[in-house]
Amino acid sequence: MTTRHDAPHQARQDWTTTPITLGILRGALDLEQTERGVLPHRLPARARLQIPDGQLAMAESQPSGVRLAFRTRATAVELDVVATKRVYTGAPPRPDGVYELLVDGRPAARASAADGDTLTIDMATMSTQFRTGPVDTLRFTGLPDAEKDVEIWLPHDETTQLVALRTDAPLHSPRPSGRPVWLHHGSSISHGSNAATPTGTWPARAAALGEAELINLGFGGSALLDPFTARALRDTPADLISVKIGINVVNADLMRLRAFGPAVHGFLDTIREGHPTTPLLVVSPIYCPIHETTPGPSAPDHSAMSEGRLRFRATGDPSETAAGKLTLTVIRDELARIVRERAATDPHLHYLDGLGLYGESDNAAMPLPDDLHPDPATHRLIAERFARLAFGDGGPFRTKAG
Incomplete structure (x- = not known):
């Protein structure tokens, strides 16, 4: 059902070109005009002005959960894109990002952009090199000749400029x-x-199971209790909110226990300014053996990289937890305490232990491939459990349809 062209499509009279705006884009908080098209963002412009590092700037521009959504009789759709390909020095090549087309909520086709810009990252020095590449055209054909709802989910981990959208x-x-x-x-x-x-990430899958419209502000390496992220959550209309806190605070070695508790309180206080009674679920970290009792920072395992494998290791000293260094075990205890105490005056605040989503026994059966991130099957497992615990009977996100 799909073909790909290596150059932008030449205009024809039987194609309709539609401007790409937030009106047909779900899951994005902002749309930036670029020299070649538009770039979806998952943080608003005001927040982006305060981003302190390239990691978060890259992560928020990767359109996890972002999808084009429209209604049409079209049997063919073309989308011109500029994808940013990431290359990590010494690491195995990354697969091309996947674009998924859904018709009336059901998967119908997939495509990838083979070309685009290239960002080369040296994880040892954190230096980067950027090379400009061409526009690529994705073509989806053979769609039903009837009025239908169409979604095109953008790659969850590949920054994507949208250049043009055409339909017949x-x-x-x-x-x-x-x-x-x-x-x-x-x-x-x-x-x-x-x-x-993109529909296989655990939040996307959980949203489908829970019959919810997802806005995913999951940022690789960057769930760090930043005030500008809290304000983005505060200012975004939502019926249900969840915040999963912990692993990045540990593996970035960002703060100690004295700072962590007040930072969590401040983050939740800010969200509550805009959503005083919205169901708010605090989720603690899933099981991660390298950081359960060993503080951060985490670092790439260069011996594994020399063998063509990507793995991470914890470099902190467990004895320093007595002085306030954070581990996942410490963070789960602190989050449970904070939510328990706040819930006495906030009945819409809830806590979910991340070990209920993926625990030690799960790790024994389905280990994290790089010691830090779940594989596709584990994403499905986490999604199914979250949907049951959050959206199911007795869950804080129980919907009328649930």
Whole structure:
């Protein structure tokens, strides 16, 4: 059903070109005009002005959970894109990002952009090199010749500029789904690291199971209790909110226990300024053996990289937990305490232990391939458990349809 061209499509009279705006884009908080098209962002412009590092700038521009959504009779759709390909020096090549097309909510086709810009990252020195590449055209054909809802999910881990959208019949804004909007924030695991497809990340899969409209503010390496992220959560309309906190605070070795508790309180206080009674779920980290009792920072395992494998290791000293160094075990205890105490005056605040999503026994059966991120099967497992615990009977996100 799909073909790909290596150059932008030449205009023809039987194609309709539709401007790409936030009106047909779900899951993005902002759309930046670029020299070649538009770039979806998952943080608003005000927040982006305060981003302190390239990691978060890259992560928030990767469109996890972002999808084009429209209604049309078109049997063919073309999308011109400029994808940014990441190359990590010494690491195995990364697969091309996947674009998934859904018709009336069901998977219908996939495509990838083979060409685009290239960002080369040296993890040893954190230096980068950027090379400009060409526009690529994705073509989806053979769609049903009937009025239908179409979604094109953008690659969850590949920055994508959208250049042009063409269809062989006019398109219209999507009909309201009537589903609750679920706003989620988390780390690279929520972002979708190691998931095979954009609808295969655990938040996307959990949203489908829970019949919710996802806005995914999972940022690889960057769930660090930043105030500008809290304000973005505060200012984004949502019916349900979850925040998954912990792993990045540990593996970045960002703060000690004295700072962590007040930072969590401040993050939740800011969210509550805009959503005083919205169901708010605090989720602690899933099981990660390298950081359960060993503080950060984490670092690439260069011996594994020399063998063509990507793995991570913890470099902290467990004895320093007595002086306030953070581990995942410490963070789970602190988050449980904070939510328990706050819930006495906030009945819409809830806690979910991440070990209920993926615990020690799960790790024995389905180990994290790089010691930090789940594989596609584990993303499915986490999604199914989250959907049951959050959206299911007795869960804080229980919906009317649930």
